[in-house]
Amino acid sequence: MRILRVAQKVYPEVPGGGTYHVHAMSRDQAAMGHDVTLLTVRHDESLPHFEKRAGYTVVRYDPACSALGNDISPGLARYLFSANDFDVVHAHSHLYFSTNLAALRRRLGDVPLALTNHGLYSQSAPKWVFDLYLRSVGQWTFEQADVVFCYTDEDRDRVREFGVDSRIEVVSNGVDTERFTPAGDESDRIEHDGSVVLFVGRLVEGKRPQDPVRAVARLPDELDAKLYMVGDGPMRSELEAMAGEEVTFLGQVPYEEMPQVYRSGDVLVLPSRAEGLPRTVLEAMASGLPVVVSDLEQVAPVVGGAGVTVSVGHVEGFVAGIETVLDGGVGDPRSRVEGRFDWAETVGRTTEVLEGL
Incomplete structure (x- = not known):
């Protein structure tokens, strides 16, 4: 199968869960014997236009302009509309202009389109902006797809609420549970004998990284808690200005x-x-690490009793949630993931659906 994967951003140039998903899916499908080409926007002029890596081909085009952090590339558009020798186009995230182009190409052509929903709303723009988008261009983009992949039943239902009638397949996001396991070495980057609180993610408004900074500052002294911020982004200077000695910024970690x-x-x-x-x-x-997360309808069922969910923006709720976890008041986190969210199953099921198109 010849797969043209379309993604606005890719790993490792742009770190993140979504970009790593795109990379790992391309790598593993190539290892299965499929011919995978990843079409993307070039964010670093030093990177080559064509590159072969991890078994798949990367094709990069420079952006001409940008709106709301969404790069627009005429070169990418030309390649997409001239690529007629692929069996399927698989676009990632309806939030990007490159996926809108993939939808337009499907509208005008015959190559089937799959679209993976990595989350309905952007982390970098107000919710009301994307409510308007989802009821217009976003809905149209979903409607052009022969199949839409959603991670959870809840996400499927949310997509349907915006009037999308396309076929939807629920394929859980997964992780490598043989790599991510409680057994093994700890990190030399973390040096603290007290309680260690982690935040892992981009330092952008949608992730609300200011909430753990404020929450850890309010924890009782006897917990001797220290917050390690793993990730980088435009809010870093602001966060460093508000943080006390109980916060360490690690930046981007490989x-x-x-x-x-x-x-x-x-x-x-x-x-x-x-x-x-x-x-x-x-x-x-x-x-094996318990979590305290926002009470989002597609995340809370996964966490179950192995963590605490808190209303978005409720800092005191995060304080209480962290205390509950540190007091041992939650169940075994690994038991919630193992056997349910396996990356090999994610790749296998996704590939099976693509082959069926």
Whole structure:
């Protein structure tokens, strides 16, 4: 099968759960014998136009302009509309212009289109903006797809609420539970004998990284808690200005080191206002790390009794949730993930659906 994968951003140039998903899916489908080409926008002029890596081909085109962090590339559009020798186009995230182009190409052509929903709302723009988008261009983009992949039943239902009639397949996001496990070394980057609180994610408004900074500052002194912020982004300077000595900024940590980082923590905090099914939460739980997360309808059922869910923006709720976890008041996180969110199953099921198109 010849697969043209379309993604606005890719790993490792742009770190993140969604970009790693795209990379790992391409790598593993190539290892299965499929011919995978990844079409993307070039964010670094030093990167080559064509590159072969991890068994698949990357084709990059420069952006001409940008709106709301959404790069627009005429070169990408030309390639997409001239690529007629693929069996399927698989676009990632309806939030990007490249996926809108893939939808237009499907409207005008014969090559089937699959679209993976990595989360309905953007982390970098107000919710009302994307409510308008989802009821117009976003809905139209979903409607052009021969199949839409959603991570959870809840996400499927949310897509349907916007009037989307396309076929939807629920294929859970997954992680490598043999890499992310409680057994193994801890990270040399984390040096604290007290309670270790982790935040892992981009430092952008939609992730609400200010909430764990404020919450840890309000924890009782006897917990001797320290917050480690793993990730980078435009809010870093603002967060550093508000943070006390109880917060350490690690910046971007190589993905290969993340199992050790999770093993070094006592609790992961993810206070996002919007998510799909966050890879960070699954990785942490697979590593035996309890979580305190926003009470999002597609995330809460996964966490179950192995963590605490809190209303978005409720800092005191995050304080109480962290205390509950540190007091041992939750169940075994790994048991919630193992056997239910396996990456090999994610790849296998996705590939099976693509072959059926």
